[in-house]
Amino acid sequence: MLSRTADNLYWLARYVERAEYIARILDTTLRLTALPLAYVGTTNEWESAVATAGCANAFFENYKEANEETVTEFLAFSSSNPSSIRNCFESARLNARSVRTALTIEMWDAINSAWLELKRWGNGPRSREEFARFLRWVLGSSLRFDGSAYRTMLRNDAYWFSRLGVYIERADNTARILDVKYHLLLPAEEHVGGPLDYYQWSSILRSVSALTAYHWVYRENVKPWLVADLLMLRDEMPRSLASCYENLVHNLDRIANAYGRQGPAQRQARTVRARLENVRIEEIFQTGLHEFIDDFVEDNNRLGTAVSQQYLL
16 A cells, blocks of 8 residues: 555544544533533633643634633634644545545545535534534534444555554543543642542543443442543543554554564554553552653654654655
């Protein structure tokens, strides 16, 4: 496969996954800001949303205040934000068009239809209710594309490179959600383990569609260390860091076997996978959740760089 084709497939998958992630952040923020202050505290949830999306610096270069109007416009529709939902879908469609013959009919229909439908939303919905419908549409479009890829692609290098994009992006997203929780969402005067803390952990579970899964696995009330355990170390949770790296190792090994050579990307993925397999959540909290996630995000970025240098350039 040409490196350019692999690069297009990789970034196509990343952009679709990122659009879904931004939609989940905005949906969770809407839910939190609709509740009384007694439930959500006094922090600025919209500023937290921008931080979780990883584009706070770019946001404050364009806006003075983080509120519902400015954040929803920037994260969902702004042409100046490379990670906005609109730009993600447009970039995904551009990548898909470049490798049209490497996609199945169902995959092309899913991404092209999403791009056409996005144009009908214009400059954005005019009410909260309409915006909530827009976010549900984004989630549905992402699920349709991912489902069509899973159900219709041959299990060859095209599929493996697209899966690398999905899981590298997903791992980064889950890590950022967890990190921002402790450093922006929880007020400084609030004790870890208090009612506000528990409510916000529940909101994080909802943002990654894991609240039901949490109760299936642990069968008890929401506890911060168990939420972190589920989203970091449990292989059976599709959006967990461990699950992402289990899949990254698997797909990188398939690529290595197909091309007859291993390299830095395979070694980097196995190193991170081994760390996630051998650490316990108690150790992570003792040494610092923020520090562990910081190291993980750096390692995940290194893996993305290794994949690019090894295969995509």
